Amino acid sequence: MKEHIIFRSNDLKIKYYIKDLKVVIYNGNKEWNYVKSYKPHIEVESNDKMYEILFCDARDISHEEYRTGFGHGIRSTFSQFSIDKKDIDISFETNIWIDNTFNDVHFQFIPIKESKGIIKKVVWPGPFEFNKPDRDNYTVLPMMQGCIIPTGWNQKVENIEDGRYYTRDAYMPWWGQIEDNNGYIAIASTPWDGGYELDHPGEGYTNVYPYWEPSLGSIRYNRELIYRFLVDCDYNSLCKIYKDYVKKKGSFITLEEKNIRNSNVEKLIGSPIIHTNIYKHIVPESIFYDKENPSNNEELTTFSKRADQLKRLKSMGVEKAYVHLDGWGKMGYDNQHPDILPPCEKAGGFDGMKELTDTCKELDYIFATHDQYRDYYLDAETFDINQAVVDEKGDVDMEATWEGGKQAYLCTTFAPYYVKRNFEALKSRGIELRGSYLDVFSVVNLDECFHKEHKMSRRNCMCKRIECFNYVSSEGILTSSEEGCDWAIPYMNLVHHAPHALYPNIDKGNARGIPVPLLNLVYHDCIVIPWALTKSAWGIPESKDGFLYALLNGGVGYLGVDADKEEIGKNKIVCDLSTKVATCEMISHKFLDDTYNKQKTIFSDGTSIEVDFEKDDYIIGHCDL
Structure with missing residues (x-):
């Protein structure tokens, strides 16, 4: 078997290592490498215990060229995993390919088979090495209005709300990094059930990379992160790319x-x-x-x-x-x-x-x-526990924070x-x-509800909130x-x-x-x-x-x-x-x-x-x- 596979488009080249699933991306004079300690993995739960299984732990792994009329890359299939010598029912594919129109690099996670409730998080793709301690080398995060974090910034920077997209950690579902005027932007094209991990301890490096969470207990649908690699750029350049992306989706309304x-x-x-x-x-x-x-x-x-x-x-x-x-x-x-x-x-x-x-x-x-129309007060005249959000365990979350006291959350369906x-x-x-x-x-987070009569994914929740705005x-x-x-x-x-x-x-x-x-x-x-x-x-x-x-x-x-x-x-x-x-x-x-x-x-x-x-x-x- 080959040690690695190479595919390219114009000046962009990707080297994919078969054994450890590492990715190296070459753009112009810049080489982007995964952090050495990173290993693609999935966090799973079995018998009330949490485990981390590596992609490379699969007993059956195959790779094939992925070529279409719009791009070229590699498709990898992973199956036959086990925990404590017991098989678990998980199989999936990853596609890494270059769009030959825009030179974008697509990372796609495709679930094939999974037992409901077992997968808690997919951590893939990985962070790129980013450790040149220069004020002009920085990470770009849409944390609220936005910030940049120079690699040498000697203060610890942490997420506000676990890095979830569409929260204060990411008003917009993207991030980027700039090093020696070269950079990239990573855009989550499937942002409803995901976020990013941030590691900036103030010690001369910054790691940032995506994670994907289940929707209604399962990964269910394909997840995708799109990278665009640039030369001679800054955070203004990344914003222009994202603005153009939103325009092309048709959701940029002045x-x-x-x-x-x-x-x-x-x-x-x-x-x-x-x-x-x-x-x-x-x-x-x-x-x-x-x-x-x-x-x-x-x-x-x-x-x-x-x-x-x-x-x-x-x-x-x-x-x-x-x-x-x-x-x-x-x-x-x-x-x-x-x-x-x-x-x-x-x-x-x-x-x-x-x-x-x-x-x-x-x-x-x-x-x-x-x-x-989210906080649902127990002393409301028409309060009905059957219209409240129900979590995966069948429980109704309650709190008594705000001025009105005891409340649940209204399922956005209603x-x-x-x-x-x-x-x-x-x-x-x-x-x-x-x-x-x-x-x-x-x-606030997009809600999901497991009530049997009004199940609602986070994406469904977003659509119902939009329905309210439109009315x-x-x-x-x-x-x-x-x-x-x-x-x-x-x-x-x-x-x-x-x-x-x-x-x-x-x-x-x-x-x-x-x-x-x-x-x-x-x-x-x-x-x-x-x-x-x-x-x-x-x-x-x-x-x-x-x-x-x-x-x-x-x-x-x-x-x-x-x-x-x-x-x-x-x-x-x-x-x-x-x-x-x-x-x-x-x-x-x-x-x-x-x-x-x-x-x-x-x-x-x-x-x-x-x-x-x-x-x-x-x-x-x-x-x-």
């Missing part, structure tokens, strides 16, 4: 296109986001309940008072705004979902809420509600019905919504959710948070790695993103000013409902710039000095923004493209 469907998008552009609340009611079971000061668990503001505050803002020169209202339901914020009607009686009920919506209409402000029920009820009472926030849909949008209502996971961006007009990842937690601290605006480099012209305009705010690195981040990213700002002239003036600077560039592509981002404090972005209309986080200074200019 704000200009969204405005054709809903003309309120034009009113949203350049509007400050006024995020305010009606009723806070914290039950004793919640972790936020204040036992020492019980009065802190209740806070009420009437709909009428909020209307008066908005009139005041208008008189102070706030010509347009997007008003996001929390806690308007019968028992307040994060209580009794999805049974939130009638609106809070203490605050004015249906009549008071209609007065507020009518006021917003008179002021030409966009009125939007916070809503929730979410569209509750959305339609509630929205139609508001409409029937003359309450005109122009915006809606479907809480957590665009940030809301069909009613002429602007759509939004919590954070910037890109599966949801085509269906949203606004995302309320897409800041940078911090440690020790996301609320406050230093940045994980070096912040770069990867999400905006891909999606700036598709979605409106607001920023807190203060220092060290949520998602803003310690001592850094969110005002400068808003300018750098061409975003809008949050504005307090009781804002003074200074806050209004500062917000106007941000929103005026956003009005100008919101529909423009972010062409590039770069650092202007070695401290990473001086940064510059350029937009497709030629607008340039330079910021200095050390001096708290900025310059808005223009350059010829």
Whole structure:
């Protein structure tokens, strides 16, 4: 048998070693090798014990050339595995091939046979050696807004949520590495049940590689990671490739296109986001309940008072705004979902809420509600345990974190019905919504449910969340959710948070790695993103000013409902710039000095923004493209 097999396309060459299944990729003058310690493997469970079986442990392994009209590579088949001398029913194929159109390298894992519940994780393909300790050699991660991690970065960097795609670890399902101006991007084309492992201990290397998890207990469908190898590139180059990938899929929808469907998008552009609340009611079971000061668990503001505050803002020169209202339901914020009607009686009920919506209409402000169709509260009037998410063991997960206390999770199969029920009820009472926030849909894990009557894969969950967005949008209502996971961006007009990842937690601290605006480099012209305009705010690195981040990213700002002239003036600077560039592509981002404090972005209309986080200074200019 040959020691290795070689296949190539143009300047790209792949060497596949038969014995240990190692892959070496040659592109230009650069050689990409697997980390020496890595061995392709599967994590399995048998008799309540976890085992790691290697691909090369298969007693029957075969390899054959894989050639089609669009590519060339190698197909390998693995079967006849055992644990503790007992056979286990697993067989699969791997395909590694080069697309002869784009020179992309496809890694495909194809399940053939598996006993349900036995495979817990597939770890393949492996990490490439990446250990040249130079500041210009770095790993690129779409962790929240995005970051780069220089190989020599002497701080440990860890994932936030196990590296799963479509969470804060990966708003977008890709990553990359740049070494000596050569690099690659790895795109998960089947991202629903997968993620990436990150190992950067701060000791001169970074390992990053994918893993694949079961769907409803089995691998079930083919998994694929697509690599593109580049010369003379940086993180801007990787973002352009991913942007082109999304466009080719047909899921890149700009704000200009969204405005054709809903003309309120034009009113949203350049509007400050006024995020305010009606009723806070914290039950004793919640972790936020204040036992020492019980009065802190209740806070009420009437709909009428909020209307008066908005009139005041208008008189102070706030010509347009997007008003996001929390806690308007019968028992307040994060209580009794999805049974939130009638609106809070203490605050004015249906009549008071209609007065507020009518006021917003008179002021030409966009009125939007916070809503929730995942957290499923046990004290909701129509709570039914049979509509809750059921895990693989048949259990219903419960928690009592948020203000409303004990909850399960609503299976997303039912979410569209509750959305339609509630929205139609508001409409029937003359309450005109122009915006809606479907809480957590665009940030929390995609759920899967094993209930026999409403089984739901993570991909099915995504489709049901999209169905909710589409219904809301069909009613002429602007759509939004919590954070910037890109599966949801085509269906949203606004995302309320897409800041940078911090440690020790996301609320406050230093940045994980070096912040770069990867999400905006891909999606700036598709979605409106607001920023807190203060220092060290949520998602803003310690001592850094969110005002400068808003300018750098061409975003809008949050504005307090009781804002003074200074806050209004500062917000106007941000929103005026956003009005100008919101529909423009972010062409590039770069650092202007070695401290990473001086940064510059350029937009497709030629607008340039330079910021200095050390001096708290900025310059808005223009350059010829």
